[in-house]
Amino acid sequence: MKNIHLSQIETSNYFSDIYSKNISFENMPWITWAVDIDLLNNVINWKFNNPLKIFEIWCWIWTESIFLSKIGHKLTSIDLSKDILKLAFMNSNIYWVNIDFKEFDITKNIENQFDLGIYDLVIDRACFHHILPENRLIYMSNVSKLLKSNWELYIRWFSDKMSPSISWDGPFRLSENDFYETFNDLFWNIKINYYKNIPAPEKNKKEQIWISFNASKI
Ligand SMILES: C[S@@+](CC[C@H](N)C(=O)[O-])C[C@H]1O[C@@H](n2cnc3c(N)ncnc32)[C@H](O)[C@@H]1O
Numbered sequence: 001m002k003n004i005h006l007s008q009i010e011t012s013n014y015f016s017d018i019y020s021k022n023i024s025f026e027n028m029p030w031i032t033w034a035v036d037i038d039l040l041n042n043v044i045n046w047k048f049n050n051p052l053k054i055f056e057i058w059c060w061i062w063t064e065s066i067f068l069s070k071i072g073h074k075l076t077s078i079d080l081s082k083d084i085l086k087l088a089f090m091n092s093n094i095y096w097v098n099i100d101f102k103e104f105d106i107t108k109n110i111e112n113q114f115d116l117g118i119y120d121l122v123i124d125r126a127c128f129h130h131i132l133p134e135n136r137l138i139y140m141s142n143v144s145k146l147l148k149s150n151w152e153l154y155i156r157w158f159s160d161k162m163s164p165s166i167s168w169d170g171p172f173r174l175s176e177n178d179f180y181e182t183f184n185d186l187f188w189n190i191k192i193n194y195y196k197n198i199p200a201p202e203k204n205k206k207e208q209i210w211i212s213f214n215a216s217k218i
Helices: 010-022 035-045 063-069 083-093 133-146 176-183
Strands: 053-057 074-079 100-103 119-125 147-158 189-195 210-215
Touching: 010 083, 035 063, 035 147, 035 189, 035 210, 063 074, 063 083, 063 119, 074 083, 083 100, 119 133, 133 147, 133 176, 176 189, 176 210
Parallel strands: 053 074, 053 119, 074 100, 119 147
Antiparallel strands: 147 210, 189 210
């Protein structure tokens, strides 16, 4: 499939380019102002005795980080793009939450960049499906280093049951097998769920089919 991921540089250029052009949310095809329905269902199952330490990969503007902070969790959120992080920071101030935002490329060496082995949850929505196949293992290894043993990765991506975009560009469509191939060695207790685009992005009304995975670090 042809896609924007001809190289990791192109992926980051793609996002930096969009974000630096005087951001208009209406023109971002993935915009949705609501928290993902699958996240809401999962939140109910997370252990709530204590606030969780959550690491969000590719936070984009704010939606899920701010929601999770508002209900009491402690968030570290990263994105490639400095521009989008500035905006995320401004929005976290509007919502009176304190999130540790950091510019970081998750396909780079994570040692000395973050405290390792301290997170209860690593979450990712719509991010792994931008990662090139050759960078998937470093992604997995970084996630595993961030997490405490027995704690969880929660990841959502476009399913291979969803049709490609009309122009055949955009994120990869991935299968359950892609998860097993990448994460099987260091993760277990895997729960899989398929769901449709609820809430739908305001712009792009095309049906999206997502898969979510919950998996514990060995
Ligand atoms: C489609 S958005 C998804 C955002 C959000 N999680 C959501 O569900 O709406 C993808 C984001 O990933 C960021 N990104 C792309 N490649 C990255 C990388 N290698 N490391 C960190 N962030 C990256 C982009 O800057 C962009 O903000």
